[in-house]
Amino acid sequence: GQNIDQPTEMTATEGAIVQINCTYQTSGFNGLFWYQQHAGEAPTFLSYNVLDGLEEKGRFSSFLSRSKGYSYLLLKELQMKDSASYLCAVVDSNYQLIWGAGTKLIIKP
């Protein structure tokens, strides 16, 4: 079967750095997305990785290792507004998105 694993919940302090991990086992791989979802709102696009390595976009970076079936989202200089769920999703061989259950990130002052 296809599987995406993320921690259910993480807590971090304002101004700090947090890394949210995602491991996947899917039938094929055609890219990996990270989305942010604030409570009661729709998911919004953060990043897309299809090649190995680190993609940096402001305070957010996303890393991919295809050989390890592993990705992480790195959030720097955490702000209270970063409190949200972070969803990892993999594009499989049929170009369907397989979603993880999401990681709820709680930021404390």
Add this chain to the structure above:
Amino acid sequence: IAGITQAPTSQILAAGRRMTLRCTQDMRHNAMYWYRQDLGLGLRLIHYSNTAGTTGKGEVPDGYSVSRANTDDFPLTLASAVPSQTSVYFCASSDSQTGGGYTFGSGTRLTVV
């Protein structure tokens, strides 16, 4: 309209009733999707459409139907609602199968009683 519009925003529905959730996009995206999101389960694909005139079944299609008469509209119908269909429903679209991020509507919160 900018992006994807879903209607209604929320609805309380009696079990056994028929209900259509509306979804309209103005980005001329080829592909559209319907997801349900339940606590602890993440997003699950109900139905999808890769282009106007075609539809396909996702992970949890039972009890739901869709149509794609044109590029912009992708309604989701519950023929006879049951309490297990209580969920938040998101419509999404994408420009291409690879690399194109999905754009989501604001969601419909449906409660079946």
